[in-house]
Amino acid sequence: MQNQTTQKQIMELVIARLQVMPPDVSVSIGSEGDFTRDQLIEHVKKHDKLGQKITEIELSYLKMLKEGNFYVQNPLGH
Amino acid sequence: MSKTLLVTRPQYDHGTHYLFHWSILYINLARAKGHKVLSLDRNRANRKELTGMMKKTNPRLICFNGHGNYDLIAGYNNEVLVRTNDNEALLAKTIVNVLACSSGKLLGPASIKNGTLAFIGYTEEFWFFYNNQETSKPLADERAKLFLEPANETINALLKGHTTKEAYQKSQNLYLQNIQKVLVSNSSEPYLARYLFWDMRNQVCLGDQNALL
Numbered sequence: 001m002q003n004q005t006t007q008k009q010i011m012e013l014v015i016a017r018l019q020v021m022p023p024d025v026s027v028s029i030g031s032e033g034d035f036t037r038d039q040l041i042e043h044v045k046k047h048d049k050l051g052q053k054i055t056e057i058e059l060s061y062l063k064m065l066k067e068g069n070f071y072v073q074n075p076l077g078h
Numbered sequence: 079m080s081k082t083l084l085v086t087r088p089q090y091d092h093g094t095h096y097l098f099h100w101s102i103l104y105i106n107l108a109r110a111k112g113h114k115v116l117s118l119d120r121n122r123a124n125r126k127e128l129t130g131m132m133k134k135t136n137p138r139l140i141c142f143n144g145h146g147n148y149d150l151i152a153g154y155n156n157e158v159l160v161r162t163n164d165n166e167a168l169l170a171k172t173i174v175n176v177l178a179c180s181s182g183k184l185l186g187p188a189s190i191k192n193g194t195l196a197f198i199g200y201t202e203e204f205w206f207f208y209n210n211q212e213t214s215k216p217l218a219d220e221r222a223k224l225f226l227e228p229a230n231e232t233i234n235a236l237l238k239g240h241t242t243k244e245a246y247q248k249s250q251n252l253y254l255q256n257i258q259k260v261l262v263s264n265s266s267e268p269y270l271a272r273y274l275f276w277d278m279r280n281q282v283c284l285g286d287q288n289a290l291l
Contacts, residue, residue, distance in 0.1 A: 021269050025221070026210040028093035030179035030203050031145035031156055036210065053203070060279070061272035 014044050014058045081291050082114045084137040088123035088144045088154040096208060097143035097177055099216040100226040104141070104233040111237055113291075123153035128160075132168050139173045139291055141233055146178030146199075149185050162188045169194040173242060173289050177229050179203040182282040196242040196285035198232050198249075204280075205273045224260065224270060225277060228252035232283075236291045246283035253278035 021037040028034050032050060035043070043051040085105060089098040098119070108115050116135060118127050123144065131137075142159070145152045149162040160166055162185050170193030176182070182199035189197055206225035212218060231252045235245035257274045260267045 017269060017272075022266075024209050024211045025207055026092070027205055027207045027273070028096065029205050030093065031147075031152065032203065034092045057205075057272055057276045061275050064275055064279075 010055060010059070011044060011047070014055050015041055017058060018044065018054070080112050080114060081138040082116065082135050083108050083139045083141060084128075084131055084135065085115060085117045085141040086123040086128065086143055086153055086159065087117055087119045088152075089120050090155055092208070092213060093206075094144055095213065096206070096216045096219070096222055096226065100222070100230060101141065101143055101177075102217075104230055104237065107234060107237050113237070118153070121154045123159070124157050125153065125159050128153065129165070129168060137172060139175065139233075139236060140169065142174070142176045142178055144178050146176065146181040146185075148180045148183040148201075149188075151176055151178055151181050151185065160185065160189075166194070167192045169197075171195060173236065173291065174198070175232050175236075176200070177204065182280070182284065186282065186284045190285040194285060196283065196287070196289040198242065198246055198281070198283045200277065200280045201282055202276070202280040204229070204277055206277075207270055207273060221267065221270070224256045224267070224274060228256060228274075229277070239290070241287065242283055242285070242289045243287035246281070249281065250278055253281075 018037060018041050023037065025037050026034050040054060044054050085101060087098045087101055088094045105115050105117060116131055142151050145156060150158050151160045153159045160168060166185060166189040169189045173195050174189065174197045176199035180200060180202055183201040186197040186199055206222055208222040209219050216222060228249050231249040232245040235248045253274055257271045259265065260270045
């Protein structure tokens, strides 16, 4: 039951993040194809393979924020 | 010393359309530096032409643009160009840069075992965002630039004389700079940070870290 609640909360978080995207946004994901913001949201709601991937990316990002990896490593300059 | 670069540039959907145009920048740089560039454009990005060109010209650097999977790189209309346990030996004695999904996971290591000098690519899907009102002018698309400039920085760095490891680091640094750029308070694109981080995190440089063009 708790797992289901957590999953629902995660889904809502991911959808909220997607909803802030402007309408002129599209994303190319290799041979998966091209998707608009609204299409990405639909995939998250369906919890299909693409929806799960979007969730994975969000959670990976949150983990990175927690670890604080925001500095330039081994700067070589340009 | 002049080297030969082989570039695949299929162009048959939005993604490959953008890669087709963004690769022009490093092709021009390569030519300006006196290198020979062989470009397999559109339907010429097929297995037969690639194989023929590889055997005939022995390029030092191969730049793949297109789609991919863990064990393959594709060309025009998703035709498989190189696949694990098939023809990865075709990439022997070259530096390979792949702007496509996932091939860094299986094809990359397999090609290194089969003699590829170095392999720069991605271990998961490569995501890039673009402005769907600007698709007729990919090079003017500032949103796509945030992704494709770091992605192609590896090639620019190799052309400027850096090692594969340095080229990879420069690309990683540019990803990080763009993440920081979209997160500043007056940015209108902070949501892109997570996808830039995804691409940055999944980029790999395999094989000889000190290889030079």
